[in-house]
Amino acid sequence: MAALVRALYEGAFNLFEKPMQMLQYSLGAHRMAWVFLLPNLLIFGLFTYLPIMLNVWYASTSGDRILLGDRDWVGTANFATLLDCGSYLDPNTCRRDLFWRAVHNTGWFVVLQVGFMILLSLIAALILNRNIPLKGFFRAVFFYPVLLSPVVVALIWKWILQRNGVLNAGMDWAGMDTVNWLLDPSWAFFWIVFVSIWANMGFYVLILLAGLQAIPGDVYEAAEMDGTPAWRQLFRITLPLLTPTLLVVMVLSLIRAVQAFDEIYVLTGGGPGSATTLLIQYIYDVGFATRPRQFGLAAAASLLMAGVLLVLTLLQLAATRKRAEEG
Amino acid sequence: MRKTIAVSALALMTAGASQAQELRFMCYQDGNECDAWAAAFQTFEAENDGITVVVDVVPYQAIIESLPIQLEVGEGPDLARVTDYGGLARFMLDVRPHVSDPDMIEARYGPSLAWARVGDNAPDGIYNIVDQLTATGGFANATLFEQAGVDMPAPGSSWAEWADASRAVRDATGIDFAMAIDRTGHRFAAPAMSFGAALFNEDGEALVIDDGFRNFSEQFVAWHEDGTMARDVWAGAGGGTYQDAAGEFINANLAMYYSGSWQIGRFGRDIGDAFDWVATGSVCGPEACTGMPGGAGIVGLNHTEHPEAVGKLMEFVARDDVQAQVLAQTRNLPANAELQANGIDYQDVTPEVAAALTAFAASVPNFSETAYALQGYQFNRAVYTNIPARLTQAIVGELTLSEALDRLEQDVADAIAEAR
Numbered sequence: 001m002a003a004l005v006r007a008l009y010e011g012a013f014n015l016f017e018k019p020m021q022m023l024q025y026s027l028g029a030h031r032m033a034w035v036f037l038l039p040n041l042l043i044f045g046l047f048t049y050l051p052i053m054l055n056v057w058y059a060s061t062s063g064d065r066i067l068l069g070d071r072d073w074v075g076t077a078n079f080a081t082l083l084d085c086g087s088y089l090d091p092n093t094c095r096r097d098l099f100w101r102a103v104h105n106t107g108w109f110v111v112l113q114v115g116f117m118i119l120l121s122l123i124a125a126l127i128l129n130r131n132i133p134l135k136g137f138f139r140a141v142f143f144y145p146v147l148l149s150p151v152v153v154a155l156i157w158k159w160i161l162q163r164n165g166v167l168n169a170g171m172d173w174a175g176m177d178t179v180n181w182l183l184d185p186s187w188a189f190f191w192i193v194f195v196s197i198w199a200n201m202g203f204y205v206l207i208l209l210a211g212l213q214a215i216p217g218d219v220y221e222a223a224e225m226d227g228t229p230a231w232r233q234l235f236r237i238t239l240p241l242l243t244p245t246l247l248v249v250m251v252l253s254l255i256r257a258v259q260a261f262d263e264i265y266v267l268t269g270g271g272p273g274s275a276t277t278l279l280i281q282y283i284y285d286v287g288f289a290t291r292p293r294q295f296g297l298a299a300a301a302s303l304l305m306a307g308v309l310l311v312l313t314l315l316q317l318a319a320t321r322k323r324a325e326e327g
Numbered sequence: 328m329r330k331t332i333a334v335s336a337l338a339l340m341t342a343g344a345s346q347a348q349e350l351r352f353m354c355y356q357d358g359n360e361c362d363a364w365a366a367a368f369q370t371f372e373a374e375n376d377g378i379t380v381v382v383d384v385v386p387y388q389a390i391i392e393s394l395p396i397q398l399e400v401g402e403g404p405d406l407a408r409v410t411d412y413g414g415l416a417r418f419m420l421d422v423r424p425h426v427s428d429p430d431m432i433e434a435r436y437g438p439s440l441a442w443a444r445v446g447d448n449a450p451d452g453i454y455n456i457v458d459q460l461t462a463t464g465g466f467a468n469a470t471l472f473e474q475a476g477v478d479m480p481a482p483g484s485s486w487a488e489w490a491d492a493s494r495a496v497r498d499a500t501g502i503d504f505a506m507a508i509d510r511t512g513h514r515f516a517a518p519a520m521s522f523g524a525a526l527f528n529e530d531g532e533a534l535v536i537d538d539g540f541r542n543f544s545e546q547f548v549a550w551h552e553d554g555t556m557a558r559d560v561w562a563g564a565g566g567g568t569y570q571d572a573a574g575e576f577i578n579a580n581l582a583m584y585y586s587g588s589w590q591i592g593r594f595g596r597d598i599g600d601a602f603d604w605v606a607t608g609s610v611c612g613p614e615a616c617t618g619m620p621g622g623a624g625i626v627g628l629n630h631t632e633h634p635e636a637v638g639k640l641m642e643f644v645a646r647d648d649v650q651a652q653v654l655a656q657t658r659n660l661p662a663n664a665e666l667q668a669n670g671i672d673y674q675d676v677t678p679e680v681a682a683a684l685t686a687f688a689a690s691v692p693n694f695s696e697t698a699y700a701l702q703g704y705q706f707n708r709a710v711y712t713n714i715p716a717r718l719t720q721a722i723v724g725e726l727t728l729s730e731a732l733d734r735l736e737q738d739v740a741d742a743i744a745e746a747r
Contacts, residue, residue: 064746066399092726097734098716101725163503163559183562185723270565273723277565285566288392290716291414291708292746 058299064292071296078300099301101274102282105189109278110257112193117253118246121201125208126238139209143202153199154266158182161191161267182268185275192264192276199263200256204249211245212238244320251316258309279305348633350380350640351404352625353394355387358592360408360459360623363656364644371643378636398628405631406640410623412442412455413705419443420627421452425638429453432645438699439624439662445705456645457624457662458653462687462694463517463587464618465489465607466594468496471582473603475499482686485611486518486546489583490555496582504557506550507572508585510564512714513707517619518585519543520697521612526710527700534710534739536732539614544718544728551722557581561719567712576604585610587621588687592658595680606683608690617695620702622662660688667691709742 024032054068059078061071086093091100128139145153160166161181168178181187215238223233239246261280264270270277270285277285279301287298352368354361361384368380383404385393390409397403398418409415423429432453433440443454472479475496480488493505508514520526523539534540550556560572573590575581577597591606598604609618625644627637643649650663654671658680661667673684701707713735721731 062745066396092730180558183558183723185725268565269563269568269570271568271719271723272562272565273720273725274565275723275725281566290567290712290742291411292706292742294742294745296745 055299055303058295059303060296062294062296064295066295074296078296079304081297082300082304096297098274098277098285099282102277102279105275105277106258106279108189109193109196109260110254113196113257113260114250114253116193117197117201117204117257118249120197121204121208121249122242122246124201124205125212126234128205129209129212139205142205145199146202148199150199150263151266153195154263157191157195157198158267183272185272188268188272188276192260192268195263195267196257196260200253204253207249207252208242208245211242214245215241247316247320251313251320254312254316255309258305348378348636350378350406350631350633350636352380352382353390353404353407354382354384355390355408355623356384357459357589357623358657360653360657360659363653364408364458364625366656367643367649367653368640370649371640374643375636375639378633378639380640398630401630403628403630405633405637406625406627408458408623408625409455410621411708412624412626412703413445413707415626416443416446416448416454416705418628418630419448419454420629420631420634420637421449421454422627422634422638422641423449423451423453425635426453426642426645428642432456432642435645435647435663435665437664438620439622441699442624442703443626445703453641455624455626456641457622458644458650459589459623459657459659460620460662460691461588461622462618462620462660462691463514463585463609464687464690465610466576466584466586466590466683467605467607468576468579468582468602469605470602471496471500471502471579479605480607482608483611483616484607485613486521489607489610490550493582494555500582502580502582504559504572504575504581505555506583506585507557507560507575507581508547509572509587510561510568510570510715510719512711513619513621514585514587515543515547515714515718516701516710517617517698518547518610518612520617520695521610521615522546523612523614524697526697527704531700532743533701533704533706534713534736536736541728541732543612544721544732547718548721548728558722561715562723565716565719567716569715583607587618588660588684591680591683591687594683595658595677604679604683606686608686609693615695616693617698618690619698620691620694622660624662658684660684660691706739706743706746709739709746713738713742 023035027035057068058071060073060075061068062074062078063071065071082096082099084095085100088094088100091097091104094100124142128135128142132138158165163178163180163183165181167181171178179187181191219237219241220233223237228236259280260278261284264276264278265281265284268276270281283298283301283305286294286301352364354364356362361382365382368382372379390407391411394403394407394409395415398415426432436456439457439460440453440455442457444450444452448454467479469479472492477492477495477499480492490506496502497505508518516524516526519540522543523537524543525535525537525539526533528535547556551558551561557572557575560570564570571586572581572584573586573593576584577594579602594604609616625641627634627641631637645663647663647665650661651666651671654661654666655674658673658676661671667688673681676684701710704710717726717731717735717738720726720734721728726734
């Protein structure tokens with residue numbers, strides 16, 4: 001069997017060897033690298049760079065037509081419309097107030113979701129890293145929601161939170177006043193943050209656990225021999241050595257939080273009003289859900305969001321690099 | 328000799344192939360509309376040798392989202408069953424040159440033909456045959472009214488009377504909701520017009536926020552504040568998302584529900600004999616008692632390679648006997664004037680369904696001209712999707728009503744400017 005596999009492998013190798021040798025002779029060793037890069041470049045070009053360029057084109061044109069040739073060139077007008085504001089802190093003063101409400105909502109969502117996500121993930125990882133009973137079971141419990149589709153997550157929580165849902169049934173049974181959780185703007189926002197953390201936390205717990213287990217045990221042994229209390233070990237050993245992992249978690253969770261859409265869309269539909277409308281839903285609404293479709297405005301909003309994400313990511317990368325150089 | 332036979336056979340096959348015409352019909356159905364048409368098309372195929380019709384049944388979302396994109400790039404079916412006449416108008420085929428009796432179609436379908444005569448379409452073109460006329464109107468849970476000992480408002484009663492009676496039913500029976508209106512501008516438009524909203528300016532452009540529109544908006548928001556309206560329906564979603572309250576009505580948790588005739592079949596099937604229900608028809612405001620017309624229709628599409636065959640099929644679809652047969656099976660209201668006058672012999676329907684169909688059919692001739700104008704307005708979707716988005720903001724307190732209405736007017740103007 002092994003001989004057969006080897007024969008097949010050698011046959012395949014010989015099949016490509018001759019043409020590749022000829023290519024190398026004709027192109028030279030340096031240009032040969034492009035031959036190997038070409039397939040990936042084509043895939044990236046077709047599915048990443050071309051859509052980005054198309055998006056820029058759509059953002060610079062107006063109309064509800066899809067074909068680029070049928071659209072009117074407006075230059076930066078769509079960006080100007082979105083950025084036309086009396087005060088960026090008050091959406092009511094903006095021409096496109098719903099865009100700025102979505103920006104504000106997204107900002108708050110990112111701050112709260114990423115902040116609490118990292119804090120809770122860290123606490124969970126620290127606990128799960130200790131020798132507690134049923135450690136494997138609890139690790140699975142935390143990771144399980146990550147395996148669920150966002151739509152399933154949203155439907156489960158909708159079932160729990162709706163007017164006649166499980167939570168209100170429980171409160172009613174306990175003699176408490178029920179609350180319309182998803183119809184009150186503040187509660188609805190609280191729940192989208194909560195559900196998002198619940199659904200994604202397991203993934204970050206896993207990363208942090210890997211980071212914690214990579215910290216050498218002898219450092220802790222030395223600290224214990226010196227009589228260092230546990231809280232001091234946490235702040236002087238664990239957290240400093242975990243910082244690179246925490247930065248990765250922060251970058252990943254930040255990008256994911258800005259891109260949040262599906263579970264929130266199913267859970268609240270962006271409502272009540274625009275209380276839980278985040279940027280991606282605004283882009284979806286303007287570009288696809290409402291008629292006539294305003295592709296230009298949606299494309300401009302998505303490019304603005306991409307710009308902000310790019311800046312945030314570069315800042316995080318710079319911070320990571322700085323720490324690496326210091327370390 | 329053998330060579331001659333082979334060449335002749337090939338020529339015959341080629342000729343046969345060039346004459347055979349296959350029409351693709353993209354169809355969505357609320358109930359069994361596509362099935363009924365597929366059965367009817369067997370007659371058409373028997374009458375028109377060489378033309379076959381393939382019915383592709385798709386979800387409504389595909390008609391709304393995929394079909395326009397297919398048509399934009401010159402692809403897609405030869406015919407489709409659609410509701411967005413204004414948005415798809417530029418892709419529609421004028422079959423007037425391909426039908427033998429355009430005057431008959433004009434006489435039968437005149438008002439609904441106008442819905443597709445927008446934009447650059449010919450003012451006398453025949454673009455659509457409506458096979459499911461819909462009318463907005465109310466439904467009431469008769470059993471709940473009876474249990475509450477509250478007299479149900481008579482036909483022609485006002486919104487205020489319905490609100491009072493429905494609240495009394497809710498309070499007496501302990502149900503969650505007194506009234507609900509579907510979350511869409513299409514449903515909101517009818518009571519707004521009944522309160523005197525003109526909707527259009529003198530140039531025929533929407534949306535005008537006048538006293539009538541403002542008055543009903545104020546009333547509508549107030550009904551949400553005092554709990555008359557089911558808050559879950561409008562406040563339970565964001566943007567222009569459509570949401571109905573049919574589930575609450577079917578579960579006997581709602582006294583009065585303003586929706587439309589397309590719910591009749593569902594109510595007949597899902598409510599069964601659980602409780603008695605009635606169609607109230609149009610509800611009146613201070614200025615009028617109008618509902619909104621609407622409906623699905625079959626359109627030919629202008630990229631088709633077989634325009635004559637499409638014309639023949641559209642003429643077949645428009646025929647009185649064919650419409651009567653399909654409508655009897657689908658339990659929909661006719662857009663065909665002849666059938667409206669003579670009535671449809673609906674098959675195997677319960678007394679409630681029959682009464683509801685009659686009540687809705689009777690309300691259609693009383694719809695205001697503005698209602699028909701809005702249904703035929705090229706940019707009516709801009710009105711329908713922006714009304715819930717902005718009014719919900721007023722309902723949940725994000726904006727004052729005045730701010731919401733100013734924003735609404737601007738949003739519709741911006742959307743129309745973008746589409747022009």
